[in-house]
Amino acid sequence: MGNIFDKPVIGVVMCRNRIKGHETQTLQEKYLNAVLNVGGLPVALPHALAEPELFAALLPKLDGIFLPGSPSNVQPHLYGENGDEPDADPGRDQLSIALINAALERRIPLFAICRGMQEMVVATGGTLYRRLCDHAQFLEHREDAELPVEQQYAPSHEVQVLEGGLLSALIPGCSTFWVNSLHGQGAKTLGPQLRVEARSQDGLVEAVSVHDHPYALGVQWHPEWNSSEYALSRLLLEGFITACQNYLAEKQRL
Numbered sequence: 001m002g003n004i005f006d007k008p009v010i011g012v013v014m015c016r017n018r019i020k021g022h023e024t025q026t027l028q029e030k031y032l033n034a035v036l037n038v039g040g041l042p043v044a045l046p047h048a049l050a051e052p053e054l055f056a057a058l059l060p061k062l063d064g065i066f067l068p069g070s071p072s073n074v075q076p077h078l079y080g081e082n083g084d085e086p087d088a089d090p091g092r093d094q095l096s097i098a099l100i101n102a103a104l105e106r107r108i109p110l111f112a113i114c115r116g117m118q119e120m121v122v123a124t125g126g127t128l129y130r131r132l133c134d135h136a137q138f139l140e141h142r143e144d145a146e147l148p149v150e151q152q153y154a155p156s157h158e159v160q161v162l163e164g165g166l167l168s169a170l171i172p173g174c175s176t177f178w179v180n181s182l183h184g185q186g187a188k189t190l191g192p193q194l195r196v197e198a199r200s201q202d203g204l205v206e207a208v209s210v211h212d213h214p215y216a217l218g219v220q221w222h223p224e225w226n227s228s229e230y231a232l233s234r235l236l237l238e239g240f241i242t243a244c245q246n247y248l249a250e251k252q253r254l
């Protein structure tokens with residue numbers, strides 16, 4: 001178990017929902033367990049923490065940032081598009097983008113999943129496809145919501161890892177592998193700070209990292225799903241926590 005004070009504190013951004021008429025912020029247990037299972041100390045981050053004074057007080061307490069998936073979509077005006085977004089979560093957008101900018105500025109380790117990867121793309125000047133299904137070149141990347149959850153998170157398509165980046169270093173010798181897929185949007189253009197780490201066979205970006213950063217990885221698939229059972233998922237998460245432990249140790253030296 002180790003000393004709880006040696007565990008890196010990982011901020012996990014919450015999602016806004018309405019449950020029985022009450023505005024609620026939630027976190028899915030699979031994300032929390034994924035962080036716990038590799039030795040991180042997850043701390044839920046409500047959207048109010050984006051307030052500048054609170055945000056300034058929060059950052060020194062974080063050794064890592066974790067951006068989970070969500071059925072909500074990033075607001076299109078944040079990447080220069082018009083039109084409403086019926087499934088928006090503005091509070092999440094605001095906090096996530098502030099955390100991504102802080103992660104880049106302070107070199108705080110960052111792990112982003114699905115919507116989290118899309119937030120990385122938008123926060124660094126990129127754009128999104130709002131409806132992949134409207135573009136004939138792409139596979140079906142959405143889950144079948146009629147299926148049981150276990151089948152929704154089953155492997156759906158392959159991804160090809162690009163050599164020489166963070167992902168290929170985390171999973172050496174594994175250039176192609178199957179991933180689950182539960183997203184209707186995807187990365188369209190990337191800003192100069194991001195590197196493509198993997199693509200699906202239809203060419204869609206499936207993983208990105210930040211140039212010249214110890215660990216800032218975004219993936220479009222869901223490695224948190226049964227993460228303790230899949231070696232590849234565990235390697236990504238263990239790499240993240242190792243980077244967070246290094247960040248914590250450096251803070252303790254200062």
Ligand SMILES: N[C@@H](CCC(=O)NCCCC(=O)O)C(=O)O
Binds near residue numbers: 071073114115186
């Ligand atoms: N809404 C975006 C991102 C999709 C996403 O994050 N899906 C996962 C939701 C459930 C979970 O957290 O496992 C899109 O549709 O592209």
